Amino acid sequence: MAETDVHGMSDGQELPDPHLDTSRLRQAPAKYQGLRMFMRNKAAVFGAVLLIAILFITFILPIFVTGDRTERVGSIHLAPGAEGSTTFGTDYLGRDVGRIVMQGGSATLKVAGLAALVIVVVGTTIGAVAGYYGGWVDNVLMRITEFFQVLPGLLFAIVIVALYGASTKSIVLAIGLIAWPTIARLVRAEFMRQKNLEYVKAARAIGASDARIIFKTILPNTMPVVIVQSTLVMGGAILFEAGLAFLGLSNPKDLSWGFYIGANRTYFLSNWWGLTFPGLMIFFTVLSLSLIGDGLQDAANPKLRGR
Amino acid sequence: MKQIAVRILQAFGLVLAVIVLNFMLVHLAPGDAVDALAGTAGEMSPETTERLRAQYGLDEPVTTQLVTYIGNVLQGDLGVSIGNNNRPVTEMIAERLWPTVLLSITALSFAILVGVFVGTLAARRPESGFSHFTTVFALVGFAMPAFWTGYLLLIVFSAKLGWLPVSGMEDLRFRGGWFAQQWDVAKHLFLPALALGLIYIAAYSRLSRASMLEVLESDYVRTARAKGLGERSVLFKHALRNGVIPIVTVMGLQFGAILSGAILVETVFSWPGVGRLAFEAVVERDTNVLLGVLFLVSLAVIIANFLTDLLYRFIDPRIRVSGSANG
Numbered sequence: 001m002a003e004t005d006v007h008g009m010s011d012g013q014e015l016p017d018p019h020l021d022t023s024r025l026r027q028a029p030a031k032y033q034g035l036r037m038f039m040r041n042k043a044a045v046f047g048a049v050l051l052i053a054i055l056f057i058t059f060i061l062p063i064f065v066t067g068d069r070t071e072r073v074g075s076i077h078l079a080p081g082a083e084g085s086t087t088f089g090t091d092y093l094g095r096d097v098g099r100i101v102m103q104g105g106s107a108t109l110k111v112a113g114l115a116a117l118v119i120v121v122v123g124t125t126i127g128a129v130a131g132y133y134g135g136w137v138d139n140v141l142m143r144i145t146e147f148f149q150v151l152p153g154l155l156f157a158i159v160i161v162a163l164y165g166a167s168t169k170s171i172v173l174a175i176g177l178i179a180w181p182t183i184a185r186l187v188r189a190e191f192m193r194q195k196n197l198e199y200v201k202a203a204r205a206i207g208a209s210d211a212r213i214i215f216k217t218i219l220p221n222t223m224p225v226v227i228v229q230s231t232l233v234m235g236g237a238i239l240f241e242a243g244l245a246f247l248g249l250s251n252p253k254d255l256s257w258g259f260y261i262g263a264n265r266t267y268f269l270s271n272w273w274g275l276t277f278p279g280l281m282i283f284f285t286v287l288s289l290s291l292i293g294d295g296l297q298d299a300a301n302p303k304l305r306g307r
Numbered sequence: 308m309k310q311i312a313v314r315i316l317q318a319f320g321l322v323l324a325v326i327v328l329n330f331m332l333v334h335l336a337p338g339d340a341v342d343a344l345a346g347t348a349g350e351m352s353p354e355t356t357e358r359l360r361a362q363y364g365l366d367e368p369v370t371t372q373l374v375t376y377i378g379n380v381l382q383g384d385l386g387v388s389i390g391n392n393n394r395p396v397t398e399m400i401a402e403r404l405w406p407t408v409l410l411s412i413t414a415l416s417f418a419i420l421v422g423v424f425v426g427t428l429a430a431r432r433p434e435s436g437f438s439h440f441t442t443v444f445a446l447v448g449f450a451m452p453a454f455w456t457g458y459l460l461l462i463v464f465s466a467k468l469g470w471l472p473v474s475g476m477e478d479l480r481f482r483g484g485w486f487a488q489q490w491d492v493a494k495h496l497f498l499p500a501l502a503l504g505l506i507y508i509a510a511y512s513r514l515s516r517a518s519m520l521e522v523l524e525s526d527y528v529r530t531a532r533a534k535g536l537g538e539r540s541v542l543f544k545h546a547l548r549n550g551v552i553p554i555v556t557v558m559g560l561q562f563g564a565i566l567s568g569a570i571l572v573e574t575v576f577s578w579p580g581v582g583r584l585a586f587e588a589v590v591e592r593d594t595n596v597l598l599g600v601l602f603l604v605s606l607a608v609i610i611a612n613f614l615t616d617l618l619y620r621f622i623d624p625r626i627r628v629s630g631s632a633n634g
Contacts, residue, residue: 150609151608152564152566154567155570155600155604159332162588165337235450239452247571247586248589248590261452261454261458269462276458279451279455283450283452290450291446294446
């Protein structure tokens with residue numbers, strides 16, 4: 001008779017564990033667990049629906065509503081729903097507020113999207129390199145990060161755009177330059193935590209290069225942090241763009257949301273709709289991104305739920 | 308003491324870095340001060356531009372210009388305003404300083420008091436309706452652009468209800484005693500401070516809620532409760548002292564954001580401060596004024612960070628013992 005190992009399986013036959021309900025495990029493969037957590041978060045789902053609606057209004061609807069938005073459609077300062085007016089009223093030049101707001105979003109979102117991309121790429125790279133190498137590299141990079149954190153963000157962006165002109169390039173770079181430190185710090189902390197874990201040691205042991213370990217081994221594991229932060233960064237970039245545009249630091253032809261609020265600002269006493277509607281679009285866009293970011297945060301890190 | 312000396316040196320290094328950055332920004336930008344002057348004058352002969360460049364020292368090597376610039380700034384000379392008959396920039400900023408200080412300090416204190424109070428109450432019953440309301444409020448507050456909030460407040464409280472003045476810092480036709488005059492300024496201050504502070508009320512209420520939730524779970528709070536202390540005493544005397552530490556940390560960093568936000572809010576309310584000056588400089592392309600404002604605001608942030616660091620040591624004795632804010 002063969003000796004039975006008390007710790008191992010002797011006959012290859014698995015006895016069902018009465019305490020383990022496997023049916024629930026099968027229902028939720030690990031891959032979709034995050035998505036399920038996200039979908040269970042009503043606020044986050046609301047945010048996602050809101051964002052889809054905004055993207056629809058901004059990018060799809062203008063295809064069907066043709067015509068020049070700078071055209072005069074009626075008398076000036078007609079309230080929404082007034083006789084001869086449009087759904088969202090007319091502005092100080094008799095233009096349709098609704099149409100301008102609808103078409104102004106693409107400029108805002110394009111600039112903010114590009115800026116967010118710059119922020120995430122720069123922040124992640126600097127944070128990754130600083131966290132991975134540590135020592136003097138970390139020291140130098142963190143001093144630079146501190147310096148950019150001390151700079152008053154919006155004011156710095158204003159100076160750059162005022163000096164170098166209100167082109168898409170300078171606005172994107174200005175916003176990109178001021179907002180990367182937060183993400184750099186988070187990614188750095190994550191790299192410092194992960195670089196001594198077993199899987200990284202294993203990668204090093206088989207002779208992977210530093211670049212490979214940073215970008216192919218560790219970086220994918222910091223993605224939850226990066227993705228959550230990206231949604232918040234995007235919201236922040238929209239607010240920065242709106243602030244710059246409000247002061248007149250954007251392409252006037254774009255009539256972006258912030259710029260249009262600035263254009264209507266002199267008339268706010270008699271014409272509330274001219275600046276309320278573009279502001280609402282900014283508000284809802286940033287709100288939807290925050291809600292999505294919070295939902296992703298909860299899904300990635302259930303312990304912090306509700307904090 | 309030694310750590311504080313190191314901090315002062317670091318702060319000084321940051322100030323130098325800001326000055327160098329300012330110089331680089333102008334140096335790398337297309338066109339120089341003389342081009343700008345030539346632009347306003349219409350046309351200028353090459354001889355005149357050359358003479359002006361020599362006069363402003365623009366024909367010297369870059370390093371010489373940089374050293375001169377650093378020396379000037381350290382002596383409080385931020386150059387002259389091109390748009391305003393060569394008035395010294397330092398003088399122009401100095402006369403606009405008080406309104407901005409008043410506005411931002413009011414907004415910040417308002418935000419801290421309300422935010423911490425609301426966040427603390429919310430943390431006490433994390434599942435209550437009030438607590439959920441603060442979470443929603445924080446999200447909403449963050450998503451509203453401060454300048455837009457300003458106009459909404461103006462539309463409601465000034466245009467429709469007529470309760471508060473529309474713009475400026477005081478009523479120019481005002482006649483009355485000292486107290487009445489302060490009241491008049493306070494009425495003008497209320498809406499701009501609210502517009503500027505709202506996003507920070509949101510941020511602080513959320514932050515203090517999270518921080519207090521954590522603190523309230525700790526052993527020493529349970530001990531305080533167990534020995535029969537009243538809820539108010541536990542909350543505001545014991546727990547808050549630790550719960551407020553994260554807020555002190557972000558406060559210094561956010562000072563720059565508040566002063567930046569002041570540019571937008573001052574523009575909305577025609578508040579006669581440094582922010583409004585910056586906006587005018589943007590419109591007039593008055594580079595020296597803009598750079599002067601950037602330098603002074605950065606300086607204010609560096610000083611605020613330094614003070615925060617001191618305050619931090621004062622509130623949290625562990626830092627004094629272990630030696631560094633991160634340790």
